[in-house]
Amino acid sequence: MLDVETLARKWEKAHPRVILQEASGLGLKWTLAMSFSREDTVILHWLSQIRQPVDAFWLDTNLLFPETYEFKDEVAARYPVNLRHIQPSLSLADQAERYGESLWKQDPHQCCYVRKVEPLFAALAGYDGWITGIRREQSPTRAHAKVIEWDAQHELYKLNPLALWSTEDVQSFAEANGVPVNPLHGQGYPSFGCYPCTRPVKPGESIRAGRWEGWDKSECGIHQ
Template sequence: MSLVDKIVEEPAKEELDRINAELEDATPQEIIKWAVDRFGDGLILACSFGGISGMAILDMAVKIKPDIDVFYIDTDFLFPETHQTKEEAIKRYGIKPIAFKTKLTPEAQAEKYGDELWKRNPDLCCHIRKVEPTREALKGRSAWITGLRRDQSSTRRNVRPVEWDYKFGLYKINPLAYWNEREVWRYIFKHNVPYNPLHDQGYPSIGCTHCTSPVYGSEDSRAGRWAGTGKVECGLHIKLPQTESSSQ
């Protein structure tokens, strides 16, 4: 049972298999169009203004549904370049991205949990500053669009275009599931899509200032996230069974 009020029922595995079989050869734009037609205003797009996948999807989505709802999570620790990219996207696409953030200020978090929680317990820090605000963002929604790709990390190798999100109790749409990084960059350059300038400084994956570092050589593109901690996901996209403890 999800911790948010579900407004759509979980589909049977056979139904998800059928949908993904139908979309197996679909373009990202066709997947987005399918989601728009299926979920209408119940659909919302998550864009961090950090990753290239999210920017490519944003460009595609506004061409299909110009008034699509867009949200981002303001952790209070975003890079200035991320805010810059958001402002460029607002000017370019005429969007009004909705910011969601925890009510716990950085100062209040330090007072409650101690200084630099991200160093001592990055899972808890992400839960407070990313997972719970996302839960709020998805309330009342039937589906959300994400930038997940199979090539991003070992934890994402089985991503499919349409999934059921047990954590939040709605459909998860991954239009770029089968694309690789080169294909995303090709789209970015072909369509002159704005992207976070930190990508040109060795940051293939961009999160919070305290937990993001450059990546070198042949390292995994997400190796710069929580480097040295063993952590590879913020908690938003970890697959869960059908029940979840509120402490997770």
Template sequence: MSTDHPSITPELAAKIERLDTLLDSIAARHTRVKLASSLAAEDMLLTHAILSRGVAIGVFSLNTGRLHAETLGMIDRVRERYGYEIEQFHPQQDAIDEYVAQNGLNAFYESIDLRKRCCEIRKVEPLNRALSDVSAWVTGQRREQSVTRAELHEEEHDGARNIAKFNPLADWTEVDVWAYLQAFDVPVNPLHARGYPSIGCEPCTRAIRPGEDSRAGRWWWESRDTKECGLHITTIPIAVSTESASA
């Protein structure tokens, strides 16, 4: 992939080369592997890196039933740009109906337990189904995003599902991400231009204020150290060297 663009510094060019090498290595090591895409900036970067080069990594998204219209629209934009149909996984309707009947549609505002139960129904259970036939998955997580991700490793073991987990953008900065997106004209969620660096379900996401970290708009009514939904909390770090990534 050409890195001859004004926004790409030599340092970023090296990160892009490593990213491409790592994605190729992941696909070579695992016959079944998927990218879990939130359809936000980091995952669109990875989607481009995978689909534009024909890397054998599938892409899926969790359609929680409460996403912004702009987020859902990204599925069409991926189809138009890359000719690829992102696989969508939906929550079980009976579990949603039971939660709403017992607690109310927006009960997640009332307590962390009710919020995590909603995330479990709308995100974690569908994710488990999405990953039931793979030996590895890929995410767009970065260390810089929040305090809960400060110790993020490039490769981990997902103990809950007993599969490998890769975070290829772990050491990328927000500046790196947007320089890449600009250089390769990657489609991006229009909510980013409205102050949403991190995008989840509509009622649980707001635009951030100046000086806030990129995930401050997620579950903004909670403290900083509880802002995960259960998708990324069961991992064991694995040290990965540059040599092993290119093997």
């Protein structure tokens, strides 16, 4: 077992690339969660310089923005990545039959459980740890994210190498290093997921203000 508290303290001020480099040398099997945000692509950029092919996965809810589906192909063509396509056990038609049409309008918690939370367990099976792009700045629910932590829900390590970076840090790195960026970021979406549950943010709003508007919900449930 890793001493995650000691490692978290050690990596608190380290550059994310150094964190990824050192984590890759621990003899563990890591996989990168890709939602195709700027954060994920920047991490993929670094990982591709450390070990190829990069092991990654994406949770296809079947309800992502068209821009994201197109961008996924661009990323897969650009980087040496084994991008595992993870889908829910229920198609949208099966889900409608079981729970009713447009479940996201009636019960987004259940919809996220079926289309994201449950599939994540399958995506992480057989791995020692997963790597995410979450940052403390993104929301109060992420404000205490450690650079590395034990994910008790999935019983594996969780590496958040960008935990301390700001939006500007990520943006500047992507621009300076030619990292491709999902066009949604340029259309008012600092954060995005499924199109029925995401709207662009207005000036002055928080990063995740456009997610699940009208619901007491700010996370899909994969980050506890």
